[in-house]
Amino acid sequence: MNASLVKNPAVRRYLLTFLPSMGAYCFLLFSISGWFGWEPPKSGWGLYLAALSPSLPIGVALFSMGRYLCEAPDEFFRMIQVQSWLFGLGLTLFTCTVWGFLAQYAHVWSLPLSLVFPMWVFWTGLASIFVHLRYR
Amino acid sequence: MSASLVKDAANRRYHWLTWPAMAVYCLLVLAISGRLGWQLPRAGVGLYIAAIAPALPIGVVIFAMGRYFSELSDEFIRMMKVKASLLGLGLTLFTCTAWGFLAQYAHVWASRMSLVFVFPIWVLWMWVAELIVKLKYR
Numbered sequence: 001m002n003a004s005l006v007k008n009p010a011v012r013r014y015l016l017t018f019l020p021s022m023g024a025y026c027f028l029l030f031s032i033s034g035w036f037g038w039e040p041p042k043s044g045w046g047l048y049l050a051a052l053s054p055s056l057p058i059g060v061a062l063f064s065m066g067r068y069l070c071e072a073p074d075e076f077f078r079m080i081q082v083q084s085w086l087f088g089l090g091l092t093l094f095t096c097t098v099w100g101f102l103a104q105y106a107h108v109w110s111l112p113l114s115l116v117f118p119m120w121v122f123w124t125g126l127a128s129i130f131v132h133l134r135y136r
Numbered sequence: 137m138s139a140s141l142v143k144d145a146a147n148r149r150y151h152w153l154t155w156p157a158m159a160v161y162c163l164l165v166l167a168i169s170g171r172l173g174w175q176l177p178r179a180g181v182g183l184y185i186a187a188i189a190p191a192l193p194i195g196v197v198i199f200a201m202g203r204y205f206s207e208l209s210d211e212f213i214r215m216m217k218v219k220a221s222l223l224g225l226g227l228t229l230f231t232c233t234a235w236g237f238l239a240q241y242a243h244v245w246a247s248r249m250s251l252v253f254v255f256p257i258w259v260l261w262m263w264v265a266e267l268i269v270k271l272k273y274r
Binding site: 032040047048050051052053054055058059062063065066069082085086087089090092093094096097098099100101102103104105106110111112113114115116117120 | 168176183184186187188189190191194195198199201202205218221222223225226228229230232233234235236237238239240241242244249250251252253254255258
């Protein structure tokens with residue numbers, strides 16, 4: 001990312017929220033997976049709180065992405081982002097439906113729901129390449 | 137839905153594609169579930185084709201929505217629809233992540249959760265988001 005982009009307040013605010021939240025997500029995910037030697041409680045509220053904890057930084061990351069989209073000063077950039085996100089959304093919904101039916105009826109491996117967000121990021125990244133190429 | 141909206145060409149095209157696709161979807165789900173007296177093949181390519189079949193009308197609905205957005209002549213309505221879709225997207229991704237981790241680590245509805253529900257979850261959240269966006273711009 002170039003220096004002028006980082007000087008932009010909207011980008012700076014986005015990075016200052018997004019990056020720590022992704023750090024917290026990784027930390028919480030590793031924690032509840034037992035990688036740091038800590039085991040989540042076996043039952044009760046503690047178990048549910050521990051299980052839910054990695055989704056909270058994802059909520060913060062999503063909020064920061066939405067805020068960034070609203071605050072971005074460049075209309076053209078915003079339009080490209082919106083198109084990429086919508087293409088990513090369409091592809092994610094279709095992939096989930098295909099995969100879901102395959103898992104349900106043909107008993108192929110089922111992707112956990114927690115991986116829908118990374119799937120959307122993947123499809124949006126791919127879609128943004130095509131959208132950028134379209135407007136080059 | 138107001139008469140002027142139904143008269144709108146983009147809206148009409150959207151409905152002409154979406155409702156038949158949803159009917160085909162229901163028919164295919166009923167068929168592969170064995171409710172219409174037809175049994176799913178036990179193995180082979182036939183099984184995979186039958187399993188994927190209901191996803192194709194959903195693909196058509198998603199395409200119809202995308203085309204509807206791009207064909208909308210009213211910029212304000214388009215902006216509201218896009219905002220509702222993106223808000224619905226954010227809420228869907230959060231719901232899926234939370235539910236996914238609950239299923240994975242706390243075994244909440246682990247066996248009942250399926251990726252098939254992601255599309256209905258998004259539709260549900262988009263309706264909620266549309267209400268919020270409409271209230272905001274009232």
